[in-house]
Amino acid sequence: MNINTKICSANPLDKLINSCGTHKDWIKVILANPCILTDELSKHGLTSNNAHNITQNINPILFKLGYWIAVHDVSSPSKSWAWKLVTINQALKLPIHIRTRVRLEELILESYPRESANDE
Numbered sequence: 555m556n557i558n559t560k561i562c563s564a565n566p567l568d569k570l571i572n573s574c575g576t577h578k579d580w581i582k583v584i585l586a587n588p589c590i591l592t593d594e595l596s597k598h599g600l601t602s603n604n605a606h607n608i609t610q611n612i613n614p615i616l617f618k619l620g621y622w623i624a625v626h627d628v629s630s631p632s633k634s635w636a637w638k639l640v641t642i643n644q645a646l647k648l649p650i651h652i653r654t655r656v657r658l659e660e661l662i663l664e665s666y667p668r669e670s671a672n673d674e
Contacts, residue, residue, distance in 0.1 A: 567585065569619070570616070570619055570621060571585075573615050573616075573619060574612050574615055574616070577608060577611060577612050579599070579600060580595075580600055580608055580612065580623075581612070581639065583595065583598040583599075583600055584623060584637050584638065584639050585639055588638050588639070589628070589636040589637070589638050590636070590637050590638075591628070591634035591635065591636055591637075592605055592625075592634045592635045592637065593634045594634075595637070606625075609623045609625055609654075613657075613658075614661065616639075617642065617658075617661050617665075620641055620642055621639055621640065621641060621642070622639075622640060622641070622642055622644075622645040622658060623637060623638070623639055623640075624637075624638050624639075624640050624644070624645040624648045624650050624654075625637050625638075625650065625651070625654070626638075626648050626649050626650050626651070627649065627651075642658070642662070645658060646658065
């Protein structure tokens with residue numbers, strides 16, 4: 555048995571891609587094209603009237619796996635945005651939109667167990 559065949563067939567990104575259900579093609583394109591611009595997404599067969607909503611749907615799923623689609627401005631506000639799949643820590647270091655940063659921080663806080671009043 556060729557050991558390289560075994561390693562390649564167990565792609566660690568499969569769980570990440572498959573966890574996004576109907577949006578898995580978005581993950582594949584973003585993984586294959588880091589920092590792809592919003593106006594380039596349609597060249598890869600991805601269509602949406604509101605691409606921002608795609609990240610709203612996918613990011614909570616990715617968060618549970620330790621990842622985030624970071625969408626950030628690469629120039630002036632009228633230009634396209636860059637899309638990149640990154641770890642949570644990497645996302646916090648990027649110049650992501652303030653609403654996205656707040657949502658990400660809320661998810662982080664929600665993931666910590668809360669102390670109950672009876673624990674005192």
